[in-house]
Amino acid sequence: MIDQALVHDFNQSRIQRHKKDFEFLADQLDQKGFDIEQIVQQLAEFAVAIPSWALGTGGTRFGRFPGGGEPRSIFEKMEDIAVVQSLVRSAPRVSLHIPWDEPDDPQALLDFALEMHLGFDAVNSNTFQDQANQSYSYKFGSLCHTDAAVRQQAIEHHLHVIEVGKQLGSNAITVWLADGSNFPGQLHLRKSFERTRDSLIDIYSRLPEDWRLFTEHKPYEPAFYSTVVQDWGSSLMLAQAMGERASCLVDLGHHLPNANIEQIVARLITAGKLGGFHFNDSKYGDDDLTTGSIHPYQLFLVFNELIDAQYDGGLTEAPAYMIDQSHNLKDPIEALLQSVMELQRACARALLVDRALLSGYQEENDVLMAEMTLKEAYETDVRPLVREVRMRKGGSTDPINTFRRSGYRKKVNQVRTASSSYVPPQSL
Numbered sequence: 001m002i003d004q005a006l007v008h009d010f011n012q013s014r015i016q017r018h019k020k021d022f023e024f025l026a027d028q029l030d031q032k033g034f035d036i037e038q039i040v041q042q043l044a045e046f047a048v049a050i051p052s053w054a055l056g057t058g059g060t061r062f063g064r065f066p067g068g069g070e071p072r073s074i075f076e077k078m079e080d081i082a083v084v085q086s087l088v089r090s091a092p093r094v095s096l097h098i099p100w101d102e103p104d105d106p107q108a109l110l111d112f113a114l115e116m117h118l119g120f121d122a123v124n125s126n127t128f129q130d131q132a133n134q135s136y137s138y139k140f141g142s143l144c145h146t147d148a149a150v151r152q153q154a155i156e157h158h159l160h161v162i163e164v165g166k167q168l169g170s171n172a173i174t175v176w177l178a179d180g181s182n183f184p185g186q187l188h189l190r191k192s193f194e195r196t197r198d199s200l201i202d203i204y205s206r207l208p209e210d211w212r213l214f215t216e217h218k219p220y221e222p223a224f225y226s227t228v229v230q231d232w233g234s235s236l237m238l239a240q241a242m243g244e245r246a247s248c249l250v251d252l253g254h255h256l257p258n259a260n261i262e263q264i265v266a267r268l269i270t271a272g273k274l275g276g277f278h279f280n281d282s283k284y285g286d287d288d289l290t291t292g293s294i295h296p297y298q299l300f301l302v303f304n305e306l307i308d309a310q311y312d313g314g315l316t317e318a319p320a321y322m323i324d325q326s327h328n329l330k331d332p333i334e335a336l337l338q339s340v341m342e343l344q345r346a347c348a349r350a351l352l353v354d355r356a357l358l359s360g361y362q363e364e365n366d367v368l369m370a371e372m373t374l375k376e377a378y379e380t381d382v383r384p385l386v387r388e389v390r391m392r393k394g395g396s397t398d399p400i401n402t403f404r405r406s407g408y409r410k411k412v413n414q415v416r417t418a419s420s421s422y423v424p425p426q427s428l
């Protein structure tokens, strides 16, 4: 994929500059009472999954402008994810979508993944579109449908997705439902939710012992009047109705404008129901833009809640992290590299919040100093820190430049020629 000698040479060409920057930061942090080595270790543990649908050029309902060299199969997608991982070293797992990327032979895919040093994260179901050979349509919903036979078909699909996931070593399933209505009166608001809840309880009752189930909320689209799982409250009700191993997944783009997402995260932590994240960014709606491109401070504040809860024991289980974006204009691999780096930076900044100091200011109601304590961490240039972490793990100090220098896109462009029939799905 990417020649490790190239990564090494690239890092070496910048090592003197990097060492100076890293030492400068270490000294700055030392004065604030932080041990940079400890931060490096903590940051090295951060990992985010790459979804199987993020490697092709995305599109909107108005069109798609495919780039060259798009992966034509799940195996080629895995190759691209391995490229991302080899450069950033914080993306070791793949989140598979069934049926878009359903393997004919799960064992062969697992063997290939191991060869690529990749594992599998949560698997994703799909009842938002009809598949070939299915008996009933999801036009009017799946797990919420008025017809028990449609609900049963959707339940069985989820059980099938879990079966495939089991063969791949996955241990979680994410359920995002497009179910909802476009017009007042179309759906009985209470009954549709209750049917969804009961369908999920059925799926949950057959979840393997060591598996988790995540419900993902979304306020609108494709349903434009009411989505059945429209907000975190609905998602929480479902997770609570199912049981201990069910929790809520927060997609940063699945909120109405100006929602306080970090506070939603805090509430879910208090409820013991924060399951995971789909990272992306948004200006208006579910825009699926690059993580941290529009609201980097919000991303930091989300990580601030996570790190805070990690320290005080509020987070009992590590949330499942995944990038969920649509790469319509950027090279998907480059956008993913950029996103992982953005997440590494947000996590690093959150690790640099002086929590004792912040807590003191909060207790004293010193509004300004409390806010400044967060800003102090946020405004720290953590780039030398994340470069160091990537380099120590065998990745690149500058993943995007290394990727461009590798000529990988040009190479696959020549090999992956028959791509005209491949239409990558849009992001969820």
Ligand SMILES: [Mn+2]
Residues within 6 Å of the ligand: 176, 216, 251, 278, 324, 428
């Ligand atoms: Mn999502």
